[in-house]
Amino acid sequence: PSNPTGMISSLEDLQMVADFAVAHDIFVISDEIYEKLIYDEGKKHISIASLGKEIYDRTIVINGVSKSYAMTGWRIGFAAAPLEVAKLMASLQSHMASNPNSIAQEATLAALEGPQDCVAEMCKEFKKRRDYIYEREEAIPMISALKPEGAFYLFVDVSGTYGKSYEGTEIHSAADFAAILIAEKYVAVVPCADFGMPDYIRLSYATDMEQIKKGMDRIEEMVKALA
Structure with missing residues (x-):
């Protein structure tokens, strides 16, 4: 689901983006922070990274706990990316902002690994x-x-x-x-x-x-x- 419309990209649209990205050798940044907030029968979240190894290797997934777990104030987000990209992201981030505090990290772990009711x-x-x-x-x-x-x-x-x-x-x-x-x-x-x-x-x-x-x-x- 997207901001601001709340609409969900179809498999066909995602495949079109994936094919274009692979053909032109460019990265896709996929913000999936609303993935658990879907309402209607038959609708589901699909990560573009799941559409094949070539797009998987070109995808940076962005997520966090502020939406699905109502933890906005904890300020925890995370990313998944190819290793060489993740290392560069970490190098840049370390000079721009301090790390999240340990209490917020433990709270996030509890949210992700605990009951999802x-x-x-x-x-x-x-x-x-x-x-x-x-x-x-x-x-x-x-x-x-x-x-x-x-x-x-x-x-x-x-x-x-x-x-x-x-x-x-x-x-x-x-x-x-x-x-x-x-x-x-x-x-x-x-x-x-x-x-x-x-x-x-x-x-x-x-x-x-x-x-x-x-x-x-x-x-x-x-x-x-x-x-």
Whole structure:
């Protein structure tokens, strides 16, 4: 699953990338930190490194415990790469940042090697939130979204509000929409021009249902007040 859309790359798309990388002898950096947060039947995480030895030897996998294990504050990430690449990464990293503390390392070990029931429970809860926030968004006029398959983001197209105004302030971009939303309704969203999609905002549902309901109520109020 990807950020910001929550969509999952198909086997066909991954194979296309793998074939291109092998043909041109380039590396693929595969961020797989949302691999355990998948909601729908039949959908699954596939690592591009699993598609054959040639792409395996050209893949750098990035992962961590901040998403699947809700351990953001522990600041633990890790990578898997061909040995010669890993050694170069370690040489560079050692001059840029200190090592993670031993307590965080032990906590990560416990998360990875311990019972995984909590991950399944959290995934089930995220699915409830995903379904709720998507249904609420789809009921609001002038905006639309992709239904995410994983991660915990909703990618919302707000271009239908362009040319409308809220209490005299006109909307010309997703950034305008987000600025009005936080100033007038105290709801923070991410305008997605930096993701290459300037007509979209990103909502996160990595919070409790009460906050999601409150946020969606306020978004609906704002949109329905546009003139």
